[in-house]
Amino acid sequence: MSHLVSVKWLAERLKKNPETAVVIDVRFSLTDAEAGKKAYEKGHIPGAMYLNLNKDLSSPVQEHGGNHPLPDVDDFSTKLGEIGVDRETTVVIYDQHNDMFAARLWWLLQYMGHEKAYVLDGGLDEWSKRGHVITNKIQVPSMKQFKPSPNEDMVIDIDGVKEKIGDSTSILIDSRAKDRYLGKTEPLYKKAGHIPGAKNFFWKDVLAADGFWKTDDELQTHFEKLPKENEIIVSCGSGVSACPNVLALKLAGYENVKLYPGSFSDWISYQENEVETKEE
Structure with missing residues (x-):
């Protein structure tokens, strides 16, 4: 299977087996760190969780290591578990369009040993364009335990x-x-x-x-x-x-x-x- 999935694929998956997939919204703006979360609260794919580039997909900036250091493996594993992701979960990640942030989370999941991670081609814009529901209801996730297996070769x-x-x-x-x-x-x-x-x-x-x-x-x-x-x-x-x-x-x-x-x-x-x- 490709690392990408279509809106049609996701819509059918959520209709037939919603409990086996977690959708994650990672919209973000480098010029306004809270813009993505606000957009998520205003409207998102039903059932989607939200992760923030600075707070969740990165660790604090230090003297060296760059402006978005990788998150601590244990902290990130805990966060994944809190939003309902374990090693058996199919994860679909979306951005507003096809932006860089969905790929960042896709890479992090691959690095953590989780291969069942996919980017939604076209993002929220394509989901909306195809007439699918956008909601502002925030779902309470089922807690899971994510056990990481980092691949340092990546x-x-x-x-x-x-x-x-x-x-x-x-x-x-x-x-x-x-x-x-x-x-x-x-x-x-x-x-x-x-x-x-x-x-x-x-x-x-x-x-x-x-x-x-x-x-x-x-x-x-x-x-x-x-x-x-x-x-x-x-x-x-x-x-x-x-x-x-x-x-x-x-x-x-x-x-x-x-x-x-x-x-x-x-x-x-x-x-x-x-x-x-x-x-x-």
């Missing part, structure tokens, strides 16, 4: 990234917009540019013109310059917008894919690290 830290620079068997990609990659603009950080050696693959380019995810074949074409036998390290600003690229690489058939969670914001937290501003 992550790489700054020391690992440094070791891989110049290694012909490893490719680092930067998922941010081209102008940020080239250092022409930087709205968030004190330094502009990218990690030396990184190649630019803007995360939104994995979406088709209609806003849906590209097909597996289209994604293979999109990433065709990346040999499948190579290790692909995916970065961005803080480990969030990199996640759609990780998901897309998986859809395209890449197996050896790692996330650098700290990404550029972690890299520049070390004064001695150089940044590059030319195309690579």
